[in-house]
Amino acid sequence: MERIQAAIAKARASRNASPPVISRRQLVGAAFWEALPRHTPDRALMERMRLCGGESNLKTGDFAAxxxxRTRVLKLMRANGWKRLAITSPTAGCGKSTTALNLGFSMTRREDVSAILIEADLRRPSLASKIGLKQPQDVCAVLRGDADLSANACRLNDRFAVASSDGPRQNPSDLLQSPRCAEALDRIEKTYAPTLMLFDTPPLQVADDTISFLQHVDCVILVAAAEHTTIKEIDASEREISSYTNVLGVVLNKCNYPEEEYGYADYP
Structure with missing residues (x-):
């Protein structure tokens, strides 16, 4: 019995003394992450934009959903070996960009998750204004492969980076479906080794931009607005997406009458 206890103690000591094994890819990816500039959004702006990350007075219950x-998305994506998730909506005004940012913040509150959110809604970009980025760069140069992600993206926390557009573009679908875009995304994934790549894509029924881009992603979340999006629009959008890639689920946003009895607790 004493020999068994001594062996267990020795094994524990060995485990405690041994540093964790870190792959070369993780080390290289971490170095590139550190090179990305840091941006801390203004606290008042975060609250005004309903963003649940960083310094905020928003209640815990506001970002519990x-x-x-996050937990459901991670479980499904890991089970299927997926890494690229697009967020879209049937029409404009459903809150897909806010959902994309909040999902990114929520993802990276977990220490084992890193995420890069790339703006692919190039006709009506909004990510820079939502996080208060005064001088956004041209994300199109990154998607064309003419510039590295570091020339555009900024870190909102240690593991969440956002690449945004400096202004609207006309007819971006040619870029979004091009081989150059595919190569650029592959290079970003290889270089930065994020757990997930998120994409804020245009509404499906506005133009063909999202359909052009779906070939580059593993799955899609569809954001619908309560009392605005119709069942017909959701059904048509799901069928459209499923002909190109996987529908991960539908998120109901802007619900004015939540069922409070399902809440866990009240917060002061």
Whole structure:
């Protein structure tokens, strides 16, 4: 019995003394992450934009739903070996960009998750204004492969980076479906080794931009607005997406009458 206890103690000491094994890819990816400039959004702006990350007075209950969404998304994506997730909506005004940012913040509250959110809604970009980025760069140069992600993206926390557009573009679908875009995304994934790549894509029924881009992603979340998006629009959008890639689920946003009895607790 004493020999067994001594062996267990020796094994424990060995485990405690041994540093964790870190792959070369992780080391290289971490170095590139550190090179990305840091941007801390203004606290008042975060609250005004309903963003649940960083310094905020928003109640814990306000972002609990995004934590539930995060857990479900991670479980499904890991089970299928997926890494690229697009967020879209049937029409404009459903809150897909806010959902994309909040999902990114929620994802990276977990220490084992890193995420890069890339703006692919190039006709009406909004990510820079939502996080208060005064001088956004040209994300199109990154998607064309003419510039590295570091020339555009900024880190909102240690593991969440956002690449945004400096202004609207006309007819971006040619770029979004091009081989150059595919190569650029592959290079970003290889270089930065994020757990997930998120993409804020245009509404499906506005133009063909999202359909052009779906070949580059593994799955899609469809954001619908309560009392605005119709069942017919959701059904048509799901069928459209499923002909190109996987529908991960539908998120109901802007619900004015939540069922409070399902809440876990009240917060002061």
């Amino acid at each position: 995004f934590d539930v969404l």
